[in-house]
Amino acid sequence: MSAVNIPPQFEIVDRPLDTQMTISMGPQHPSTHGVLRLELVLDGEMVVKSTPDIGYLHTGMEKLFEYKKYQQGIVITDRMDYLNPLGNNLAYVMAVEKLLELEIPERAQTIRVLMCELQRIASHLVWLATHALDIGAMTVFFYCFREREKILNLIEAASGGRLTPSYFRIGGLMMDLPSGFERRVQQFQDGFLKSVEEFHTLLTGNRIFQKRTQGVGVITAEDAIDWGLSGPCLRGSGVNLDIRRANPYTGYENYDFDVPTETDCDVWARYLVRMRELKESHKIVAQALGRLKPGPVKADDPKVVLPDREAMKTHMDALIHHFLIVAEGFDVPKGEVYHPIEASKGELGVYVKSDGGPKPARVHFRGPSFVNLSALPHMSEGAMVADIVAIIGSLDIVLGEIDR
């Protein structure tokens, strides 16, 4: 008898007669991308059963929303999918705007598209860096983080925050872009396509990388839809579905871009889809840059949108509105909405329910990582232990969003 009482589900059982073994992978395993624990039943090196165990990062964010005013909730969204905070901001803000029936000025919408696509590139770069690192290609990491640093600097220039921008506000933006921002984006744009070619040189032709990814973690289109996969994971199974095309929002219907799909249904296909998406996002950023015209970046609704600093110094009513919004918040009419957007990892849906008053009655985030991870057992059973690492990498999960 051991001195420590280990609960049965944590016990490592070694049965030499039938060679099956249960091991716990994670939560501190580096390639589980955070704090994911997998309970693996192994037969030799083959995975017989895998059971994800999540919740290590659960902080009750959805509960917290109910105790915060609508505008304070934006800050919480930054901390969910911390690789794609602007996407989270957008989904939440647009859901509340739908309840308020606000009209967003065109410049604000264009900037939203511009920033979201830059953020998508940054998110995909972290995926590429860590995915390659997991499989053993270390060099890619440095190249990806070099490019990502440029985007984070841009986001910091616009919002003041690198990982937690809270740049989109209910009714528009926090503030207009700083002067010279377009030039800095253009500088990034000019060098980026060359960097993508560099990534391809490092990885795509690599025989080891191909062998590790091709035919691994296969999920057919039918199963992918049944399991609710979305984003690049679904498109890697040959389903041409992108919320930016299917249910366009914030003006995406006016942009010219392709929706990359691959039909191999494996880790390799999901890799190719994301690599092509880097170029598509680059294309959208270029179009958005060309469309930036001077104009307001906040909706015309003084009861909801904070007034400009200058107006507060000269207009009494602006000062009163500012005080009321900050101190008491604004009332949102009774109702409920579900607003989906295409985040970097898939369909990010926000369900907001209002009973009137300045605080929401219920906020729920349908995180793409949460749903994509739930299909992991389906993809990984029958695979080798080393393939699990490749499959988790190809799902591009962020535990902050899964556990909320």
Place this chain on the structure above:
Amino acid sequence: MATGENNETSLPAPTTNSDQKSTPSQLVTALQREHGPWITEVIEAHGEITAIVPALHIVDVCSALKTGADARFDFLADLCGADRGVEEEPRFEVNYHLFSTTKHHRLRLKVLLDEANVHVPTVTGVWRTANWHERETFDLFGVVFDGHPDLRRILLPDDWQGYSLRKDFPLRGYEPYSLK
């Protein structure tokens, strides 16, 4: 890409595509006409359609909407619970957000539950993705999904007491939690 077009269409298009032959609201009314007790009420607000479904019929309605030739709701986008308030009766609701990967329309089904009977049949047989969503709703609201293959807590520890997203659960919990 001509940039002159976007001035006219700067607002996002509504999420439901109205030029299709059968919009979600038509589909739901057709289903209501065919099977009266399946759908008790249809609400249209903010460009979204909500159908109130009795817990007893939720699996039938979901299957019909998934396989129907015009509906094709093959994708369960989201499933989440909500607490309407401690004094409200029925107190709980379960929201099903349906999506069609081919028709691109959306629909919300809503099941209302009394506090005394928080049981609803599982839809894991219709969409496998419902598995984790239902576990989450069970974990945070205590709604029991009858027939679920693996109804355990998912986000909170197995020995957690109470259901944290209920309105009567305090924000900071009852006592500091520690692993035993």
